[in-house]
Amino acid sequence: MAIYILVALVSYLIGSISFSVIFTKKLAGFDVRDKGSGNAGSTNVLRTAGKGIAALTLVCDVLKGVVAIFLAKAIADFDNVNHAEYVVQLAGLMVVLGHTFPVFFKFKGGKGVATSLGIILLINWQIGLICLVFALILMLLTRMVSLGSVAAAILFPVLTLFITDNYIVAGDYRIFGILLGIFVCYNHRSNIKRLLKGTENKFF
Numbered sequence: 001m002a003i004y005i006l007v008a009l010v011s012y013l014i015g016s017i018s019f020s021v022i023f024t025k026k027l028a029g030f031d032v033r034d035k036g037s038g039n040a041g042s043t044n045v046l047r048t049a050g051k052g053i054a055a056l057t058l059v060c061d062v063l064k065g066v067v068a069i070f071l072a073k074a075i076a077d078f079d080n081v082n083h084a085e086y087v088v089q090l091a092g093l094m095v096v097l098g099h100t101f102p103v104f105f106k107f108k109g110g111k112g113v114a115t116s117l118g119i120i121l122l123i124n125w126q127i128g129l130i131c132l133v134f135a136l137i138l139m140l141l142t143r144m145v146s147l148g149s150v151a152a153a154i155l156f157p158v159l160t161l162f163i164t165d166n167y168i169v170a171g172d173y174r175i176f177g178i179l180l181g182i183f184v185c186y187n188h189r190s191n192i193k194r195l196l197k198g199t200e201n202k203f204f
Contacts, residue, residue: 011068011091015098019060041110065118068095085171092119111187143202146191153184
């Protein structure tokens with residue numbers, strides 16, 4: 001039980017490092033949460049602070065997911081934990097929770113897409129690449145980042161039903177896929193409403 005508590009806490013704290021806020025304050029002179037959509041994510045950084053800061057934010061947010069999963073596996077291996085896949089899955093959920101509700105930044109964070117990508121790529125590179133390519137194609141075709149993000153969040157748990165190899169730790173990831181997908185979709189609830197109304201913002 002102590003291992004699960006440790007992994008949950010460390011992963012949440014990693015997720016709570018809001019690079020979008022840090023970079024926009026240090027490099028652009030404002031808090032990204034005060035501009036644009038008010039969201040502390042790389043998409044809003046791109047809209048308000050430009051490509052360079054957005055790219056840096058995106059890479060760091062992806063790395064948060066990668067680092068959390070890597071540390072969880074290392075801790076599970078060191079302690080020889082049974083069902084280590086559950087430790088890895090807990091880390092994935094908690095790092096996205098931290099990204100969305102960062103304790104260091106008044107619990108106002110991003111939507112967890114980039115961090116989820118890092119999680120999925122490390123958990124299963126094959127599923128991660130499929131989700132990434134699928135999302136990028138949708139974004140390019142529709143010019144809507146939210147549509148690609150939501151669609152990939154829905155695709156992830158579906159893929160866990162059919163792809164059973166190449167996981168960082170062997171195990172059942174179906175429930176994890178559903179929970180992560182629901183969480184990301186919930187974070188995009190306002191985007192989903194606009195998508196249904198046909199009023200979602202587009203990138204040109």
